[in-house]
Amino acid sequence: MVGKDLCLFDVDGTLTLSRQRITPKMKTFLSELKKKVSVGLVGGSDLSHITEQMEDEQLVETFDYVFPQNGLLAYKQGKLIGKESILGHMGEEKLQPFINFCLEYMSKLRLPAKRGNFIEFRSGLINVCPVGRSCSQKEREEFDAYDKVHKIRESFIDALRKKFPDLGLNYVIGGQISFDCFPIGWDKTFCLKHIDKSAYTNIHFFGDRTFPGGNDYELFIHKDVIGHTVTSPEDTMQQLKELYFN
DSSP: TTTTTTTEEOSTTTSTTOOOOOOOHHHHHHHHHTSSSSEEEEOOHHHHHHHHHOTTTTHHHSSSEEEEETTTTEEEETTTEEEOOHHHHHHHHHHHHHHHHHHHHHHHHOOOOOOOEEEEEEEEEEOOOSOOOOOHHHHHHHHHHHHHOOOOOHHHHHHHHHTTSSSSSSEETTTTEEEEEETTTTTTGGGGGOOGGOSSSSSEEEEESTTTBTHHHHHOOTTEEEEOOSSSSHHHHHHHHHHOOO
């Protein structure tokens, strides 16, 4: 393994279109890439969502590393090597008022559509979705366009920072419809705790939301990582071709 590069990938918008499944073309490309470098996935979603998007029930065996929930769950070569719990870290007394405020805030929002599953409680984070994660693809795209104009998620985060200044939470906007809330330091850089950096020549990270406030930003700018901004799965493949297939 020494001398190899490690390539880490965001999933949504990087290896797949947002909340879409991986294409056969990308699957084949990653199989070829794995012959040249070690490959890891760093997704904000839980393992079941990433498994569904990547269409691989053996996902944790397929890749060298799989880091669901920003690395708060960590798998190396098929074995679970780390797990963090936001409930254990914060406790019910702090979490429940936070969740109640989110639900109250969303009840007052007027959006193009509202569906179901507005709060998703994961092991390492809370995902807040004003439109509801059970929305259709069309409704997802409508909210994304509406949010770009009206800054729904950005304003929501501002309200949370004002209401809970001492809770020690960070907030990042990921994908088209939601944002993540997690303890400060529990961003995608958390995955680096589980990687032996001396084993690799370089660690590359590819993500689409690499701007300040995006859920790829902290890992993108980390001093031990070479960050790459991509605009689509096709762009991801093109950048990798230039790095490893010329």
